[in-house]
Structure formats: structure tokens, C-alpha cells
Amino acid sequence: MIEDIKQDAQDRMQKSLDALGNNFNKIRTGRAHPSLLDGITVSYYGADTPLNQLASISVLDARTLSVSPFDKSATPDVEKAIMKSDLGLNPVTTGDLMRIPMPPLTEETRKGYTKQAKGEAENARVSIRNARRDAIADVKDLLKEKEISEDDERRAADDIQKITDKFVAEVDKALAAKEKDLMEI
Incomplete structure (x- = not known):
């Protein structure tokens, strides 16, 4: 029972x-x-469709993406x-192929993206803590129903906290890597 609760919490934290x-x-x-371009949706015949379902997206070079719509009438x-x-991108269309040059990031936009990354990391931490809270509540319910002892409950809570600490450290590591990537010139 306790192992199932810990595994469920770990799965939820991994999803976060x-x-x-x-x-x-x-x-x-x-x-x-x-x-x-994953978050972009295109109004295609009245339905919002993800861009990656309407076009082939590839990298031409380090600073240029190419988008080639499957249906040429959808290009506009x-x-x-x-x-x-x-995203601040301006595509250049030449026939069937759309080139999207990546403008260089200014100091101001880098700081804005860093702030956005910190917000995403905080949301992930909150989600991980919510999984911890739910798991500990499930363990306390088992204690109330007298299915486990107080020692088992304390041990399980400590284990869940260790799992939480591990995932929060992973979030911090990912954020540090993203910040380094953003501030790189």
C-alpha cells in the first residue's frame, strides 16, 4: 500500500x-x-490545428528554421x-518553402525569457509539492484506518520527502541549464 502511494507520487512528479x-x-x-513552434496553432478550414500537423518543420542552419506546409493553400x-x-518571428516565404530566421536575442529579451523560465520552474515545483501533499494525505488516511502504524507513517512521509527533494533538485538543475543557455551570447 505505502509502496503504491510512493510510486504514484513519483510518477506524478516525473510527469511534472x-x-x-x-x-x-x-x-x-x-x-x-x-x-x-510546438505551441503554434493554425486556423485551417475553421479548426485550430497544431502547426506540426500541417507542415514539415526542419532546421536549415543554427539560426534558421524551414517550414513546408503539406497543403500549399495553407501557406498564408x-x-x-x-x-x-x-515568439517574435517573421517568416520569409519563397514559393513552397517558408524560412524563419531567428533574430539575435537582445539583453532585454534574454532577461524576459529567463524570467519566463523561472516561472515555469516554479510551476513545476508547485506541482511536485502538490503530489507530495496528496501522497502524505493518503498515508495519513491509512493511519486513521489503522492499516499502518505511526512508525510506518513517519517512515513513509520521510521517504516521500526524499523523493520530493530529488525532483525539486532536478527542476533546479534544468532551470540552471536553461538560464545558462539563454544568457549565452
């Missing part, structure tokens, strides 16, 4: 860490990578969606 990684990928650094809609996104 994975979500943080996905959110960090959406924060622009100086380098081009396709996951940068794709271009508008990229321009409207809060």
Missing part, C-alpha cells in the same frame, strides 16, 4: 518534470529547433499564425 522540459523547449534561445494561414505567435 517532463512537462517542464516541454515548456522549456518552447522558450526561444539563440539557436533554432523545431520544438520552438501558417505565415499569419507564426507572425501572431509571441
Whole structure:
């Protein structure tokens, strides 16, 4: 029973860490990578469709992405969606291919992205702490039902706290790496 509760908490904490990684990928650094455009949706025949389902996205060089829509008639809609996104990108369309140059980051935008990364990391920490709180509450419920002893409850709470500390340290490590990446010129 206690092992199931600890495993469930660990799974939830791992999902929070994975979500943080996905959110960090959406924060622009100086380098081009396709996951940068993951959050963009395009109005395609009246439905909001993720960009990666409408077009092939690839990296041309370190500072340029290329987007090639599968349906050539959707090119203007794709271009508008990229321009409207809060990424500050301006695509250049030449025939079927859309090039998206990554403008160099200014000191001000770097600080803004760093602030955004810190916010995402804090959200992940909160999510991890919520998983800890729920797991400890489940253990206390077992104690109330007299299915475990007080010693077992204390040991389980200590184990859950150790798991929590490990995942919070992972979040801090990921944030430090992202900040280093953002501040790199």
C-alpha cells in the first residue's frame, strides 16, 4: 500500500518534470529547433490545428528554421499564425518553402525569457509539492484506518520527502541549464 502511494507520487512528479522540459523547449534561445513552434496553432478550414500537423518543420542552419506546409493553400494561414505567435518571428516565404530566421536575442529579451523560465520552474515545483501533499494525505488516511502504524507513517512521509527533494533538485538543475543557455551570447 505505502509502496503504491510512493510510486504514484513519483510518477506524478516525473510527469511534472517532463512537462517542464516541454515548456522549456518552447522558450526561444539563440539557436533554432523545431520544438520552438510546438505551441503554434493554425486556423485551417475553421479548426485550430497544431502547426506540426500541417507542415514539415526542419532546421536549415543554427539560426534558421524551414517550414513546408503539406497543403500549399495553407501557406498564408501558417505565415499569419507564426507572425501572431509571441515568439517574435517573421517568416520569409519563397514559393513552397517558408524560412524563419531567428533574430539575435537582445539583453532585454534574454532577461524576459529567463524570467519566463523561472516561472515555469516554479510551476513545476508547485506541482511536485502538490503530489507530495496528496501522497502524505493518503498515508495519513491509512493511519486513521489503522492499516499502518505511526512508525510506518513517519517512515513513509520521510521517504516521500526524499523523493520530493530529488525532483525539486532536478527542476533546479534544468532551470540552471536553461538560464545558462539563454544568457549565452
